[in-house]
Amino acid sequence: MSTDDTADTADASTTDDSSSKCGGTTVEADASTTEAESASKCGGATTETETETESKCGASSSSESSTSGCGASTDDEEEVGSTADDFDAEPGSLVTVGLGPGKPEGMTARAKAALADAEHIVGYRTYVDLLPDEIVEDAEDIYSTPMCGEVSRTEEAIDRTLAGNDVAIIGSGDPNVYALSGLALEILESKGGSAKAVDFEVVPGVPAAQSCGARLGAPLVNDTVSVSLSDHLTPMEEIESRLHAVAGEGFTVAIYNPWSRKRRENFQTCCDILLEHRDPDTPVGIVHGASRDDEAAMITDLETLPELGEEEIIDMTTTIVVGNEDTYVWEDRMVTPRGYETKYDY
Amino acid sequence: MSTDDTADTADASTTDDSSSKCGGTTVEADASTTEAESASKCGGATTETETETESKCGASSSSESSTSGCGASTDDEEEVGSTADDFDAEPGSLVTVGLGPGKPEGMTARAKAALADAEHIVGYRTYVDLLPDEIVEDAEDIYSTPMCGEVSRTEEAIDRTLAGNDVAIIGSGDPNVYALSGLALEILESKGGSAKAVDFEVVPGVPAAQSCGARLGAPLVNDTVSVSLSDHLTPMEEIESRLHAVAGEGFTVAIYNPWSRKRRENFQTCCDILLEHRDPDTPVGIVHGASRDDEAAMITDLETLPELGEEEIIDMTTTIVVGNEDTYVWEDRMVTPRGYETKYDY
Numbered sequence: 001m002s003t004d005d006t007a008d009t010a011d012a013s014t015t016d017d018s019s020s021k022c023g024g025t026t027v028e029a030d031a032s033t034t035e036a037e038s039a040s041k042c043g044g045a046t047t048e049t050e051t052e053t054e055s056k057c058g059a060s061s062s063s064e065s066s067t068s069g070c071g072a073s074t075d076d077e078e079e080v081g082s083t084a085d086d087f088d089a090e091p092g093s094l095v096t097v098g099l100g101p102g103k104p105e106g107m108t109a110r111a112k113a114a115l116a117d118a119e120h121i122v123g124y125r126t127y128v129d130l131l132p133d134e135i136v137e138d139a140e141d142i143y144s145t146p147m148c149g150e151v152s153r154t155e156e157a158i159d160r161t162l163a164g165n166d167v168a169i170i171g172s173g174d175p176n177v178y179a180l181s182g183l184a185l186e187i188l189e190s191k192g193g194s195a196k197a198v199d200f201e202v203v204p205g206v207p208a209a210q211s212c213g214a215r216l217g218a219p220l221v222n223d224t225v226s227v228s229l230s231d232h233l234t235p236m237e238e239i240e241s242r243l244h245a246v247a248g249e250g251f252t253v254a255i256y257n258p259w260s261r262k263r264r265e266n267f268q269t270c271c272d273i274l275l276e277h278r279d280p281d282t283p284v285g286i287v288h289g290a291s292r293d294d295e296a297a298m299i300t301d302l303e304t305l306p307e308l309g310e311e312e313i314i315d316m317t318t319t320i321v322v323g324n325e326d327t328y329v330w331e332d333r334m335v336t337p338r339g340y341e342t343k344y345d346y
Numbered sequence: 347m348s349t350d351d352t353a354d355t356a357d358a359s360t361t362d363d364s365s366s367k368c369g370g371t372t373v374e375a376d377a378s379t380t381e382a383e384s385a386s387k388c389g390g391a392t393t394e395t396e397t398e399t400e401s402k403c404g405a406s407s408s409s410e411s412s413t414s415g416c417g418a419s420t421d422d423e424e425e426v427g428s429t430a431d432d433f434d435a436e437p438g439s440l441v442t443v444g445l446g447p448g449k450p451e452g453m454t455a456r457a458k459a460a461l462a463d464a465e466h467i468v469g470y471r472t473y474v475d476l477l478p479d480e481i482v483e484d485a486e487d488i489y490s491t492p493m494c495g496e497v498s499r500t501e502e503a504i505d506r507t508l509a510g511n512d513v514a515i516i517g518s519g520d521p522n523v524y525a526l527s528g529l530a531l532e533i534l535e536s537k538g539g540s541a542k543a544v545d546f547e548v549v550p551g552v553p554a555a556q557s558c559g560a561r562l563g564a565p566l567v568n569d570t571v572s573v574s575l576s577d578h579l580t581p582m583e584e585i586e587s588r589l590h591a592v593a594g595e596g597f598t599v600a601i602y603n604p605w606s607r608k609r610r611e612n613f614q615t616c617c618d619i620l621l622e623h624r625d626p627d628t629p630v631g632i633v634h635g636a637s638r639d640d641e642a643a644m645i646t647d648l649e650t651l652p653e654l655g656e657e658e659i660i661d662m663t664t665t666i667v668v669g670n671e672d673t674y675v676w677e678d679r680m681v682t683p684r685g686y687e688t689k690y691d692y
Contacts, residue, residue, distance in 0.1 A: 100454060101550075108552065109458075110451040151690045174556045178684065181564035185681050187692050195563075195677040202560035204447075204552045206454065210520045214548035217541075218527035222580070223588055225571040225597065233685030234568070238596055242569055245591045250584055251571065331541040335531050338524065339579030344497045346533050 084192040089164030092119070094157070094198045096175035096184055097168050098205020101291030104132045106206055114203045115139075118168035122157040124150070127170050140165075151187075154180055158187050161198050174207040178228055178256055209254035212287035212319040215297050217333030219285055219321045223251050229266045230257040236266060243270055247277035252327065252336055255320040259309055267314070271306040274322060278302055285321040285334045288313045299334050430538040435510030438465070440503070440544045442521035442530055443514050444551020447637030450478045452552055460549045461485075464514035468503040470496070473516050486511075497533075500526055504533045507544050520553040524574055524602055555600035558633035558665040561643050563679030565631055565667045569597050575612045576603040582612060589616055593623035598673065598682055601666040605655055613660070617652040620668060624648055631667040631680045634659045645680050 084091070095114050100106035115121060115135045121128070125144040128136070136142060143160070145153045154169065161167045175181040181202050188195060213220040225246045231239060246253060253274070259267045274282075280303035288296040296313050302322065308314055327336040340346070430437070441460050446452035461467060461481045467474070471490040474482070482488060489506070491499045500515065507513045521527040527548050534541060559566040571592045577585060592599060599620070605613045620628075626649035634642040642659050648668065654660055673682040686692070 098552075098556075100552075105456040105459065106454050106550075108446060108452050108454050112455075113451065151686060151692060155692060174552070174559075176556055176559040176564055176566040177570075179567065181560075182567040182681050182684050183686050185564055185676065185679055186683060186687065189676055190692050195679050200563075200679070202563065204452075204556040204560040206444075206446075206520070206550045206552055207556060210444075210522055210550040210553060213520075213522040214527075214550040217546075217548065218522055218531055220522040221525065221528040223571070223573050223585075224523075225569070225592070227569050233688065234596075239569075242595045242597065245595045246571070249588045249591045250580075251588065330531060330535055333531055333541050333546070335528050337532060338528050340497060340529050341532065342579065346497060346501060346536050 084162050084194075087159075087162040087164070089162075091193065091198045092161045092164050092166040093201070094161040094166075094184065094188070095168045095201045095203055096179075096181045097170050097203045098174040098176075098179070098207075099127060099130060099170055099172050100174075100206035101208070101211040102130060102172065102289070102293075102295075103291055104130065106211070106291055107132075108203070108205065111203050111205060114201075115168055115170070117166065119166045120157075120160050121168050121170060122153060122160070123170035124153070127172060130172070131170070150180060150183065154183050154187055158184065158191055158193065161188075162191065162193055172205070172208075173211075174205045175202050176204065177207040177209075177226070208256065208290060208319045209321070211290040212254070212285065212297075212321060215287050215290055215295070216285035216299065216321060217335055219283070219323060219327060219334040219336050220252050220254065221336045221338045222324065222326075224254060225251045226254040226256060227270075228256040229259075229263065229270055231263065231266060236269070239266070240269060240273060243273040244277070247274050250324045250326075252324050253322040255322065257316055258318055258320050259314045260316050264309060267309045268306055271302070271309075274302055274305075278322070279325065282325070283323040283327045283329050283334050285323075286313055286318060287321075288315070288318045290319065292317075299329055299332060430508050430540075433505075433508040433510070435508075437539065437544045438507050438510050438512040439547070440507040440512075440530065440534070441514050441547045441549055442525075442527045443516050443549045444520040444522075444525070444553075445473060445476060445516055445518050446520075446552035447518065447554070447557040448476060448635070448639075448641075449637055450476065452557070452637055453478075454549070454551065457549050457551060460547075461514055461516070463512065465512045466503075466506050467514050467516060468499060468506070469516035470499070473518055476518070477516070496526060496529065500529050500533055504530065504537055504539065507534075508537065508539055518551070518554075519557075520551045521548050522550065523553045523555075523572070554602065554636060554665045555667070557636040558600070558631065558643075558667060561633045561636055561641070562631035562645065562667060563681055565629070565669060565673060565680040565682050566598050566600065567682045567684045568670065568672075570600060571597045572600040572602060573616075574602040575605075575609065575616055577609065577612060582615070585612070586615060586619060589619040590623070593620050596670045596672075598670050599668040601668065603662055604664055604666050605660045606662050610655060613655045614652055617648070617655075620651075621648055624668070625671065628671070629669040629673045629675050629680050631669075632659055632664060633667075634661065634664045636665065638663075645675055645678060 097111050097114050099111060116138060119140040120143060121139045122143045125146045128142055128144040143156060157167050157169045169180055169184060171179050173179065185195060209220060209226055227239065227242055229239060280301060282302040283299060284302055284305050285299050286297065298313060323334060323336055327334060443457050443460050445457060462484060465486040466489060467485045468489045471492045474488055474490040489502060503513050503515045515526055515530060517525050519525065531541060555566060555572055573585065573588055575585060626647060628648040629645060630648055630651050631645050632643065644659060669680060669682055673680060
């Protein structure tokens with residue numbers, strides 16, 4: 001549930017808006033940050049985007065974008081999209097499930113079991129496409145939104161829960177990392193629901209930082225910070241302040257949502273801040289579409305990073321790992337020592 | 347592979363040294379930080395610790411602590427514990443595998459497959475005990491060290507790899523989070539081995555921060571930093587400097603290795619620094635032994651945190667999540683808004 005809801009290359013990294021670098025078409029997609037738009041600049045990728053057209057995709061008209069019609073609440077003619085009081089049924093259960101990186105093999109057994117238990121599965125179509133066949137076949141209904149944003153989709157999920165269905169909200173990565181667990185609780189509360197009554201549960205997944213770190217070797221072994229460069233929901237001044245604060249310390253830094261056509265400047269500003277505090281030779285790992293078919297990875301240095309912003313490997317499906325002063329590269333692996341070498345001989 | 351190598355309550359969080367709070371016995375255990383000692387103060391837990399007695403547990407005498415004798419290298423009388431040149435065989439493969447939180451259901455399918463492929467599985471006994479039966483039964487050999495530290499055990503794993511065996515090093519959480527992927531690469535290099543030749547691979551797992559975040563609700567939805575309070579491999583001045591830097595910014599903070607008998611002061615210092623920058627009412631989530639049988643969780647506030655250091659819920663198997671200024675508690679769930687409420691009505 002690492003926030004990317006978009007290009008089919010997404011998943012292991014977060015995406016939150018985008019536009020095509022290859023097609024030259026700028027899609028003003030979803031206004032949201034964590035699952036929103038995005039599109040691949042790597043060619044051949046999906047052009048799916050999420051436009052936050054709540055009037056089109058609101059809970060009350062949700063069935064039109066459901067892959068199988070559905071909507072238990074429409075079936076029984078209860079009103080959908082209102083408050084908990086509008087539903088007569090005992091609420092169902094609600095679980096947010098992190099699928100981990102792109103492929104089903106990256107999913108935990110607990111996640112798979114939670115999806116098997118769910119009657120309704122709600123998610124961006126890219127993630128639904130990643131589900132194992134048996135999960136899709138067993139589900140009573142799958143609600144996917146190729147053209148809708150995460151707010152309206154999450155509202156739909158809550159409505160279905162309040163109407164008595166056992167619902168799972170899916171996403172890549174982990175449901176706590178720039179993802180929908182918080183929004184689900186916020187909407188549940190706003191509708192007068194109860195987390196206890198719906199037995200709300202979060203099933204964690206492998207976050208993008210860990211999927212990318214694994215691909216690079218061992219860059220994140222010590223204290224680490226994760227920062228999203230999307231300023232849609234967080235003011236850029238705050239992001240800059242956070243980057244300044246951590247760049248001067250010994251943290252490795254995992255950068256989510258590093259680039260979009262609308263936010264080129266954020267990437268360059270981030271590079272400038274990092275270079276203000278860290279050596280130009282600092283190793284930097286870049287992983288695009290971790291564990292997906294179009295996965296690509298490279299190791300470079302901080303000095304070179306700014307000029308890579310326009311390259312295909314960096315888009316909203318990319319996670320960038322910036323080393324600390326001890327990080328080094330050995331045989332194409334990025335290693336941040338934990339400090340054992342200071343106390344042990346080996 | 348979240349660094350905890352110790353009490354059977356560990357796993358979802360990191361541990362790196364410890365001593366019993368209940369038994370009153372202070373065990374001067376492993377000198378290492380990520381997998382080291384620790385012991386439960388929750389009663390009934392294991393008293394296993396890892397003492398870094400390299401002379402006892404060094405690679406050359408490793409078979410004495412192997413659960414099944416073994417050691418391919420001793421079987422064929424090659425010398426173990428030396429350099430790559432000492433081995434005639436083609437090296438095997440080496441994979442570090444994150445088991446995720448405590449129970450097998452928290453493991454990814456990829457992790458399970460990697461373990462099934464491995465001929466030798468190397469890990470702290472607590473983690474070996476968490477493996478599914480079929481993995482244990484299928485393995486040619488399991489090398490577990492109830493009394494040895496992670497440095498000697500990792501050396502043993504590298505030696506076995508260089509001797510031609512396909513080896514998996516296991517740990518809870520993720521192999522990049524205060525864990526052994528880096529040490530494995532460092533030792534492989536020091537022995538003159540090659541990451542390419544052994545086809546070194548890291549299989550990520552769900553880290554403790556995510557397991558604990560999921561248990562608490564949605565506390566880690568925005569920019570987050572992870573900090574270990576163990577000063578065994580990182581000087582306390584650096585830890586303090588990092589805490590000061592991030593506490594004044596909008597990060598949520600995941601605290602690993604929060605307490606041990608030997609490091610009571612670090613916990614209090616951490617609380618003091620956080621209270622210097624953040625409101626006393628800031629929500630704090632505490633999860634002990636996430637996803638284990640003795641899992642315990644509570645939500646409190648920053649003002650109350652210092653006095654909990656001596657309570658059973660906080661030990662080296664605990665991860666603490668400190669909210670940012672926007673974090674709130676609703677129905678025993680800790681929520682850090684992503685910022686949707688600033689742009690959407692719901």
